[in-house]
Amino acid sequence: MDIKDFTSLIISSAALVTSVVTFYKLRLEKKNRKIEAHIRFQNVFREIQRGFPKEVNQTDKNGNYNWVPETPEQERNIEIYWQFVFDEWFFCNEGEKYLNELWIKFYSHGVRGALKRPAFKKVIIKIIKSKGYMLGHKNGFKIELNRIYNLDNGTNLID
Numbered sequence: 001m002d003i004k005d006f007t008s009l010i011i012s013s014a015a016l017v018t019s020v021v022t023f024y025k026l027r028l029e030k031k032n033r034k035i036e037a038h039i040r041f042q043n044v045f046r047e048i049q050r051g052f053p054k055e056v057n058q059t060d061k062n063g064n065y066n067w068v069p070e071t072p073e074q075e076r077n078i079e080i081y082w083q084f085v086f087d088e089w090f091f092c093n094e095g096e097k098y099l100n101e102l103w104i105k106f107y108s109h110g111v112r113g114a115l116k117r118p119a120f121k122k123v124i125i126k127i128i129k130s131k132g133y134m135l136g137h138k139n140g141f142k143i144e145l146n147r148i149y150n151l152d153n154g155t156n157l158i159d
Contacts, residue, residue, distance in 0.1 A: 030098055037099055041088055041107070048084060051077035056117070065117040078123040085111055086134055086141055093144075094137060112148050115157065128158050 052074065056067045069075040085107070092103035114120040128142050142158055149157035 033096075034099055034102065037091070037096070038102055038106075041102075044084055045110075048077065048081050051080075065119075067117065068119050075123070078120055079127065081114070081120070082124050082127055085114070086137075089141055089144060090135060090137055094140070108144075108148055111145070112151060115145070115149050116152070121157070125158055 053067075053070075057065075058067065059065055069078060088107045089103060092099040092107065115124070124145065128138065128145070132138065134141055146156040146158060149155070
C-alpha cells in the first residue's frame with residue numbers, strides 16, 4: 001500500500017466516522033425535540049385540566065361518565081381542550097411528522113377517553129360541523145376522530 005492509498009483510506013475512514021457521529025447526533029437531537037414537545041403539550045394539557053372539576057373523570061356504578069358543564073366557562077374549556085387536541089394532532093401528523101409516535105402511543109389514547117364523555121363528544125361534534133376550517137385540515141382531523149371513536153363503538157363519530 002503506497003502513501004496515496006493509505007491517505008485515501010484515512011480520509012474515507014474519517015468521512016465514515018463523521019457520518020456515523022452525525023447520524024447519532026441527529027437521532028439524539030430528534031429524541032430531545034420529541035421530549036421537549038411532549039413536555040410543552042403536557043404543560044398546556046395540565047393547564048386546561050385545571051379548568052375542570054374533579055367530577056369530570058368520575059363514573060357512575062355502570063362505568064358511565066355523566067358530568068355535564070355547569071358554567072359557560074366549563075363549556076368553553078371543553079372547546080379549548082378540543083382546539084388543543086387538534087393542535088397536537090396537527091403538529092404530530094402534519095407538521096413535525098417524526099412526532100407521530102407521540103400521537104399514536106399517547107395523545108390518541110387521551111382522545112379515546114374524552115370521546116367516552118358525552119359532554120366532550122357533544123362539543124367536538126359541534127366544532128367539526130361548524131364552519132371553522134382548522135387550518136384547512138378539518139377533514140383529516142375528522143377522519144382521525146372517526147378512527148379513534150370506531151375502536152370502541154364500531155361506527156363513525158361524525159359523518
